[in-house]
Amino acid sequence: MAGSTTRDRILESALALFNREGVAAVSTHRIATETDISPGNLHYHFKTKQQIVERLFRRFEHRIAPCLEAAAGVAAIDDVWLTLHMTFEAIDAYRFVYRDIAYLLHEYPAIEADAQALVTANLISSREACARLAAAGVLRATIEDVEMLALQMVFTTTCWFSFTRLTPRDARSDHAGPGFAAYYTLTLLSPYVVGEARDYLNYLRGKYLG
Amino acid sequence: MAGSTTRDRILESALALFNREGVAAVSTHRIATETDISPGNLHYHFKTKQQIVERLFRRFEHRIAPCLEAAAGVAAIDDVWLTLHMTFEAIDAYRFVYRDIAYLLHEYPAIEADAQALVTANLISSREACARLAAAGVLRATIEDVEMLALQMVFTTTCWFSFTRLTPRDARSDHAGPGFAAYYTLTLLSPYVVGEARDYLNYLRGKYLG
Numbered sequence: 001m002a003g004s005t006t007r008d009r010i011l012e013s014a015l016a017l018f019n020r021e022g023v024a025a026v027s028t029h030r031i032a033t034e035t036d037i038s039p040g041n042l043h044y045h046f047k048t049k050q051q052i053v054e055r056l057f058r059r060f061e062h063r064i065a066p067c068l069e070a071a072a073g074v075a076a077i078d079d080v081w082l083t084l085h086m087t088f089e090a091i092d093a094y095r096f097v098y099r100d101i102a103y104l105l106h107e108y109p110a111i112e113a114d115a116q117a118l119v120t121a122n123l124i125s126s127r128e129a130c131a132r133l134a135a136a137g138v139l140r141a142t143i144e145d146v147e148m149l150a151l152q153m154v155f156t157t158t159c160w161f162s163f164t165r166l167t168p169r170d171a172r173s174d175h176a177g178p179g180f181a182a183y184y185t186l187t188l189l190s191p192y193v194v195g196e197a198r199d200y201l202n203y204l205r206g207k208y209l210g
Numbered sequence: 211m212a213g214s215t216t217r218d219r220i221l222e223s224a225l226a227l228f229n230r231e232g233v234a235a236v237s238t239h240r241i242a243t244e245t246d247i248s249p250g251n252l253h254y255h256f257k258t259k260q261q262i263v264e265r266l267f268r269r270f271e272h273r274i275a276p277c278l279e280a281a282a283g284v285a286a287i288d289d290v291w292l293t294l295h296m297t298f299e300a301i302d303a304y305r306f307v308y309r310d311i312a313y314l315l316h317e318y319p320a321i322e323a324d325a326q327a328l329v330t331a332n333l334i335s336s337r338e339a340c341a342r343l344a345a346a347g348v349l350r351a352t353i354e355d356v357e358m359l360a361l362q363m364v365f366t367t368t369c370w371f372s373f374t375r376l377t378p379r380d381a382r383s384d385h386a387g388p389g390f391a392a393y394y395t396l397t398l399l400s401p402y403v404v405g406e407a408r409d410y411l412n413y414l415r416g417k418y419l420g
Contacts, residue, residue, distance in 0.1 A: 022316045024234050099312045105375060106232045112375075119376045144415070146403030148397050158376060159369040165315060166324075166329040166368060187358050205354070 007045050010035050011059070018096035023053065032153060035196050052110050057111060060094040061118060072125040077138055077186070077197040081204070084185050088178035097137045099162050107147050119154060126150040130189075138193040149188060156185045184207040217255050220245050221269070224262045228306035233263060234313050251353060259380050268322060270304040271328060287348055287396070289409040291414065297367050298388035309372050329364060336360040338380040340399075349402040359398060366395045388410050393418040 007074040013034040017026045028049050032042040046052045051205050067087040074080050127150035133139040183204050190201050222242040227236045242252040256262045270287050277297040284290050337360035343349040374386040393414050400411050
């Protein structure tokens with residue numbers, strides 16, 4: 001349908017603009033111009049910028065859901081690596097969400113409950129991942145360790161890209177790439193990792209810290 | 211001097227408003243109203259909102275400097291606890307800085323170099339803290355561990371309060387308080403802590419996780 005195509009094009013333009021310039025700086029007028037449609041046509045599809053933001057947040061949830069599902073089913077350390085990589089790629093594709101979260105919560109308070117629900121879902125799947133790894137003998141960790149590790153992992157996936165904008169550029173390692181982000185998150189587990197899973201961590205360290 | 215007093219009052223109003231409502235939402239007109247002065251009088255002291263933001267950022271640097279100095283001189287795990295607590299209190303007092311950092315970097319690109327310099331200074335003092343603890347036998351950690359721990363600690367002090375807005379309220383523990391934040395940061399060190407310093411961590415765990 002032509003209608004749904006225009007809708008998709010609007011959302012794609014808005015996502016690119018939000019990611020590049022920040023939600024605060026982008027008007028619906030600007031989104032219409034970038035989509036090559038009239039402001040009236042945009043208004044037909046989305047009455048407010050808030051509706052566009054909420055629709056993109058739904059897409060972000062949809063994109064990240066399989067990552068959380070995969071995380072809850074990990075059995076080995078390289079599974080964790082893969083799901084972290086997928087998660088960071090999803091967050092990077094919708095990077096405006098967590099980067100501009102302070103602005104979003106202030107402008108659109110309705111988003112708070114959804115954002116908290118997403119973090120809670122992430123906590124549950126991360127806890128499940130750590131508990132499975134402990135049960136499989138990959139991690140040597142108490143229930144309290146697992147709880148704290150899950151919190152650390154969720155904090156990292158949520159906020160890492162915001163932080164990298166404040167770290168000075170480093171020629172050796174690209175802190176802002178999904179690969180380094182996933183490696184950094186795995187180092188949170190590393191003191192608890194036992195057995196041959198350590199070899200895999202050493203391999204990654206060689207790859208990312210050179 | 212009356213002039214400097216008005217200036218201070220403007221900065222205090224601006225800090226309270228920025229912390230409460232976000233930098234994006236607060237106009238200079240609003241700051242003048244809150245300070246109980248005319249917009250013209252405010253304009254005499256600060257030509258733009260950017261000048262107010264920059265002045266407050268200077269004060270934030272000034273407030274956090276002794277925390278970084280203390281961190282670089284720690285000798286035991288309770289010193290780390292104390293400096294982390296001080297650091298989180300400073301960040302909480304100027305909470306708009308890291309919470310609204312995406313907006314600040316977009317609106318006032320000149321602030322980027324200063325924000326990166328502050329994170330770098332924090333990295334250097336955290337690395338020094340971890341290295342001193344390792345040398346004192348409080349931590350069992352390699353040079354690579356120390357490097358990664360320092361990065362984790364700086365990431366946490368910079369981004370923790372932003373993250374807590376996304377965690378569901380929990381009756382048991384106040385994630386958003388400086389005490390829990392400092393405890394959470396210490397748990398990053400805990401797998402490396404050896405000897406009697408472990409008792410202190412257990413004491414804190416009892417205090418914050420009940």
